[in-house]
Amino acid sequence: MSLLKVSGLHAHYGKSHILHGVDMEIGDGAIISLLGRNGSGRSTLLKAIMGLVPPTAGSVRLDNKELAGLRPFDVCRNGIGYVPEERLVFPNLTVDENLAMGVQKAAAGGKAWSVEEMYDYFPRLKERRAVNAGYLSGGEQQMLTICRSLLGNPRLLLIDEPTEGLAPKIVEVVMEFILDIAKRGVAVMLVEQKLTIALKVAEEVLVMGHGELVFRGTPEELVQAPDVRRNWLEVA
Numbered sequence: 001m002s003l004l005k006v007s008g009l010h011a012h013y014g015k016s017h018i019l020h021g022v023d024m025e026i027g028d029g030a031i032i033s034l035l036g037r038n039g040s041g042r043s044t045l046l047k048a049i050m051g052l053v054p055p056t057a058g059s060v061r062l063d064n065k066e067l068a069g070l071r072p073f074d075v076c077r078n079g080i081g082y083v084p085e086e087r088l089v090f091p092n093l094t095v096d097e098n099l100a101m102g103v104q105k106a107a108a109g110g111k112a113w114s115v116e117e118m119y120d121y122f123p124r125l126k127e128r129r130a131v132n133a134g135y136l137s138g139g140e141q142q143m144l145t146i147c148r149s150l151l152g153n154p155r156l157l158l159i160d161e162p163t164e165g166l167a168p169k170i171v172e173v174v175m176e177f178i179l180d181i182a183k184r185g186v187a188v189m190l191v192e193q194k195l196t197i198a199l200k201v202a203e204e205v206l207v208m209g210h211g212e213l214v215f216r217g218t219p220e221e222l223v224q225a226p227d228v229r230r231n232w233l234e235v236a
Contacts, residue, residue: 003028003187004049004080004156009058009068011048018044020211021058026156031178031188033198033219035233036208042191043085045208046158049189050082051075062155079107081154085161085191087145091134095125095144098133102148110153118147121177139170146177156187163197175201195233199223207232 002025011019018041026032036042047053049060051072060068067075076082090098099115106112119126122143128136133144142162149157159178163171179201182188192198198205199219207215207222209232215222222228 002026003030003063004189005059005061005064006045006049007059007061009045009048009060010056011044011053012056013044013053018053018211019048019055022211022213024206024213024216026187026189028155029182029185029187030204031182031190031202033202033205034189034191034208035195035198035205037233037235040208040232041211042208043160044211046082046160046189046191049075050080050158052082076152076154077104079153079155081149081152081157083145083149083157083159083162085164087138087141089133089136089141089144089148092132094132095129095136098144099148099151102151104152106153112153113150115151118151121180122147122173139166139174142166142170142174143177146174150181150186154186156189157181158189160191161193162190163192163194171197195229 004026006022006024009019009022022045034042044053048055051070055068058068059066062079065078067078090101099118124140125143128140133141136144162174175197178188190202202219205217205219205222206213207228214232215225215228
């Protein structure tokens with residue numbers, strides 16, 4: 001059975017109809033890359049799942065529990081974490097204090113992620129644990145935001161544009177981290193602009209266009225579909 005099942009999901013910004021009946025599923029420990037041009041509805045889909053943009057129709061079920069209509073903090077408590085594109089660290093709190101804001105108890109029978117595990121993954125954060133987050137580099141803030149979300153012990157982590165503006169070396173570190181947490185059973189839904197990265201980490205790729213899913217398949221199938229890339233991904 002799927003961990004997350006989205007059915008017939010619609011969402012609006014005011015009178016603008018953004019999502020048009022999206023259907024998708026993701027299993028335990030899976031990594032899905034969500035691709036599409038700017039304005040295709042990718043970020044809105046993540047926000048609708050998270051409750052930040054209330055769905056106007058449709059269903060969002062995690063472990064068969066309906067989440068559509070819940071407030072974002074209730075969605076989080078039910079097992080979905082969210083890493084926004086803007087990162088949104090607490091700039092006047094230290095790295096330690098930012099991480100402490102994310103710590104939650106594990107679900108019954110589960111193992112909680114620890115702050116020390118986060119520092120093992122990202123030694124640079126440990127070196128700067130007493131520094132206010134507003135003084136961190138963009139790459140360090142991205143590491144911090146992902147770690148803070150993971151400390152809530154989600155079953156599914158939604159990550160919006162994790163490599164935007166990062167140096168290639170930091171991109172590699174972040175991607176290895178995502179692959180590792182998936183091996184430990186955390187599913188990841190990744191919005192990513194860089195096609196090479198999306199194809200490298202994902203076992204399944206979704207392509208959005210005009211608020212609908214226009215392609216679903218393996219990375220290999222997308223590579224072999226030049227018409228999909230030309231019509232929905234490439235910039236003229």
